[in-house]
Amino acid sequence: MAERKAIPAATRLHLFSDAAGFCQKPDCLEALFPAEMGGDKHIAEMAHVIPHGDAGPRHGDRPADDFDPDAFENLILLCPTCHTKIDKDPEAYPRNVLLDWKANHLARLAHKQGIRAYDDREHARAAVAGIMAENRAIWEKFAPEEGSDFEYDPESATAPAWDERMRSVILPNHYRTLAIIEANLGLATEEERRTFAEYQEHVRGLSERHICGVSGRAIRFPASMKEMFA
Amino acid sequence: MNWQVKYALANFAKEGRSRAEHLGGEVIRIVTEDRPDVVAAITAAANVDEATAVDYRNSVEGLDFLCGYRAECVWEGEAIRFLEENRVGWGSFGTLGSAVLDGNANSAQHKVYKFSDRLLRQYGPVVTVDREFDRIHRVTLRNGEELRIGMIADYEPTADQVRTLWDRFGPVDIIWNINPNGTPQPEANEAGRELGCEVMLWNELRERLARE
Ligand SMILES: [Zn+2]
Ligand SMILES: [Zn+2]
Numbered sequence: 188m189a190e191r192k193a194i195p196a197a198t199r200l201h202l203f204s205d206a207a208g209f210c211q212k213p214d215c216l217e218a219l220f221p222a223e224m225g226g227d228k229h230i231a232e233m234a235h236v237i238p239h240g241d242a243g244p245r246h247g248d249r250p251a252d253d254f255d256p257d258a259f260e261n262l263i264l265l266c267p268t269c270h271t272k273i274d275k276d277p278e279a280y281p282r283n284v285l286l287d288w289k290a291n292h293l294a295r296l297a298h299k300q301g302i303r304a305y306d307d308r309e310h311a312r313a314a315v316a317g318i319m320a321e322n323r324a325i326w327e328k329f330a331p332e333e334g335s336d337f338e339y340d341p342e343s344a345t346a347p348a349w350d351e352r353m354r355s356v357i358l359p360n361h362y363r364t365l366a367i368i369e370a371n372l373g374l375a376t377e378e379e380r381r382t383f384a385e386y387q388e389h390v391r392g393l394s395e396r397h398i399c400g401v402s403g404r405a406i407r408f409p410a411s412m413k414e415m416f417a
Numbered sequence: 418m419n420w421q422v423k424y425a426l427a428n429f430a431k432e433g434r435s436r437a438e439h440l441g442g443e444v445i446r447i448v449t450e451d452r453p454d455v456v457a458a459i460t461a462a463a464n465v466d467e468a469t470a471v472d473y474r475n476s477v478e479g480l481d482f483l484c485g486y487r488a489e490c491v492w493e494g495e496a497i498r499f500l501e502e503n504r505v506g507w508g509s510f511g512t513l514g515s516a517v518l519d520g521n522a523n524s525a526q527h528k529v530y531k532f533s534d535r536l537l538r539q540y541g542p543v544v545t546v547d548r549e550f551d552r553i554h555r556v557t558l559r560n561g562e563e564l565r566i567g568m569i570a571d572y573e574p575t576a577d578q579v580r581t582l583w584d585r586f587g588p589v590d591i592i593w594n595i596n597p598n599g600t601p602q603p604e605a606n607e608a609g610r611e612l613g614c615e616v617m618l619w620n621e622l623r624e625r626l627a628r629e
Binding site for chain 2: 331332337338339340341342343345346349350
């Protein structure tokens with residue numbers, strides 16, 4: 188078997204933010220960090236579209252030119268069930284099908300979550316506000332340094348709890364909010380577009396930290412998000 | 418009235434469970450149902466040394482708590498010892514807020530450093546602890562080794578915070594990131610190495626202290 192390097196953090200991050208926390212198989216779209224699993228467990232699996240070896244699923248679909256199986260373009264994020272399915276029955280799931288799942292994932296996810304473009308700012312605001320309120324409530328209770336339940340206790344149990352909530356609730360909420368704003372960017376002012384860009388960076392930093400374990404790049408939640416579509 | 422006192426009064430007014438009144442100068446009284454009244458001095462000092470602490474204690478009748486309102490406020494070890502021996506609580510405004518509700522303003526210690534101070538004192542391999550500042554402890558280990566440990570409470574300590582601690586408080590052997598959610602930035606670890614100290618979380622520190 189060929190020597191395998193670990194998938195680089197940047198690729199994993201790209202993959203995760205592209206999947207927005209949900210299995211990329213269109214009829215599944217399962218949450219990859221289920222709230223009920225608690226702790227630091229997740230069920231996300233990086234699946235190769237084209238395998239490393241000459242015997243793996245879909246090896247016949249390998250492009251002729253030099254090709255990196257570990258590149259972002261060749262990976263798809265799935266739940267374990269879907270990963271098993273596509274590897275057990277490669278005929279049913281050829282390369283072009285998997286690449287289509289990936290390319291249209293966010294649109295399908297948005298459809299499932301009822302995300303759409305609204306005619307007026309008021310509706311867009313309502314769609315964003317509810318989700319952000321849930322995040323704020325969790326933040327106010329558990330957030331590092333600011334949360335009411337936060338204590339500078341190096342042995343505290345709230346730290347892992349925070350990490351878990353971040354991945355199972357806060358981040359998926361953020362991805363959903365990003366999708367709603369994106370779908371309604373036509374209603375946004377110049378100022379709000381700038382806020383949106385900042386907000387994207389904030390979410391990216393959170394994902395880096397809580398999904399890939401890369402610290403030190405998080406930028407703060409932009410205060411102006413409170414005024415989004417207001 | 419300086420802004421610190423004004424802010425303290427305003428903050429109690431909006432919290433709900435307690436009322437605060439101005440007794441003059443930097444002194445307020447906080448009244449909470451089913452809890453003892455608390456007389457607190459709100460100091461604007463950026464550095465509380467022993468003389469400052471003695472001064473507040475002698476000039477404020479019935480002082481229960483000395484509150485360093487500025488975020489950057491630093492408490493010196495002698496001041497801490499004096500206040501604790503004289504049953505005066507000490508710490509940030511957040512510390513005062515919880516102490517009032519817990520009913521323990523006289524014995525409350527700075528919220529940010531309380532747990533780590535206790536962890537060090539209770540940890541087996543640590544024989545003596547000399548608290549030089551709220552965030553600087555000199556410990557002697559069972560094996561005779563002496564270590565100067567500085568604490569950083571931030572979520573993601575930066576290289577700049579590591580250097581600032583070093584500049585302000587002098588050389589330390591270890592910088593302990595005491596925020597349970599925290600992890601130092603890689604640049605902070607690098608800055609520590611350049612200065613000659615290690616930056617670590619509790620898991621690493623406890624092993625380091627237990628080393629024979
Ligand atoms: Zn696979
Ligand atoms: Zn799935």
